[in-house]
Amino acid sequence: MIKMPYGFSLAGWSDIRRVVSRADVVLEVIDARDPLRTRSRRLERIVEEMGRELLLVLNKSDLVPRTIVEEWVHLFRDRGYRAVYVAATRHWGTKHLRRAIKEAAPALPVIAAVVGYPKTGKSSIINALKGRHSASTSPIPGSPGYTHHVQLYRVEKNILMIDTPGVIPVEGGELERIIRGQSPEQLDDPVPPAIKLIERILEHVPTAFIQAYKIRAREPIKILEELAKHRGWFYKKTKEPLIEEAARTIIRDYHRGKIPFYIKPTRTIILDMV
Ligand SMILES: Nc1nc2c(ncn2[C@@H]2O[C@H](COP(=O)(O)OP(=O)(O)OP(=O)(O)O)[C@@H](O)[C@H]2O)c(=O)[nH]1
Ligand SMILES: [Mg+2]
Numbered sequence: 001m002i003k004m005p006y007g008f009s010l011a012g013w014s015d016i017r018r019v020v021s022r023a024d025v026v027l028e029v030i031d032a033r034d035p036l037r038t039r040s041r042r043l044e045r046i047v048e049e050m051g052r053e054l055l056l057v058l059n060k061s062d063l064v065p066r067t068i069v070e071e072w073v074h075l076f077r078d079r080g081y082r083a084v085y086v087a088a089t090r091h092w093g094t095k096h097l098r099r100a101i102k103e104a105a106p107a108l109p110v111i112a113a114v115v116g117y118p119k120t121g122k123s124s125i126i127n128a129l130k131g132r133h134s135a136s137t138s139p140i141p142g143s144p145g146y147t148h149h150v151q152l153y154r155v156e157k158n159i160l161m162i163d164t165p166g167v168i169p170v171e172g173g174e175l176e177r178i179i180r181g182q183s184p185e186q187l188d189d190p191v192p193p194a195i196k197l198i199e200r201i202l203e204h205v206p207t208a209f210i211q212a213y214k215i216r217a218r219e220p221i222k223i224l225e226e227l228a229k230h231r232g233w234f235y236k237k238t239k240e241p242l243i244e245e246a247a248r249t250i251i252r253d254y255h256r257g258k259i260p261f262y263i264k265p266t267r268t269i270i271l272d273m274v
Helices: 013-022 041-049 066-078 094-104 122-130 174-181 191-204 208-213 220-231 243-255 267-273
Strands: 025-031 053-059 082-085 110-116 151-156 159-163
Touching: 013 041, 013 110, 025 041, 025 094, 025 122, 041 053, 053 066, 053 094, 053 122, 066 082, 082 094, 094 110, 094 122, 094 159, 110 122, 122 151, 122 159, 174 191, 174 243, 191 208, 191 220, 191 243, 208 220, 220 243
Parallel strands: 025 053, 025 110, 053 082, 110 159
Antiparallel strands: 151 159
16 A cells, blocks of 8 residues: 555555456446546556456546447447446446446456546445445545545445555546645645646636636636635735635535536547547
């Protein structure tokens, strides 16, 4: 396990190898809002090398139009992957997921390991299949309730599941690494990653900040200033808007799914998948 500052622990690749070796099927949990940045090629290679069955699970599909998430699932299937979509916290897609796990299983009962980057909804998927809240969950990296260690759950007679802590390092680029690898409170300067996140969100959903906060500004720094002003966050001495607090809020709200955002599979994005 990897100990992060402030005693926050995540999984390293050797932990993941150990878990994969114990499993028959590996569920790779991906955020349906941004499948390519939240999938892990490294995990996929490990699963293949170890001869285990891989199942991609696009979670948080309640935050994405159904046609878009279906397009993503079809794209992955066209490329030879087993893939399903779910919305764990709404218990959507659980029947399909159960069926997909059993279809991928070499024999029953099956042990399915649930692996993925921090905060993709791994523990929530186990709870959705179990039908009650057994595995603890939390909204933001490092906040109380995140998964600290590997744990086995029986979700039904023939399905056992292994919950795992989020794995790092995150491959999907610098921003993804920053927002998933630590809590927003621990960031020395949350403004640069928040600005990158705002830019990314605006590129895909131009009205996102109007919808989330009724903020019409289009420049990232202005969005931070407006949010700080709306919330009454100012530096005591200078009375300038406290954009650091606004930046942390935007990162937290992104994790909480409060800011509309999803990526459509365009031609360039698809070429990147090969
Ligand atoms: N909107 C939405 N939120 C979800 C869904 N599934 C999980 N979440 C939320 O995402 C956050 C993270 O869920 P967890 O199940 O703790 O995620 P995890 O991957 O186990 O996180 P770690 O153990 O920290 O790696 C929680 O706030 C969940 O309520 C979903 O399908 N839709
Ligand atoms: Mg968890």
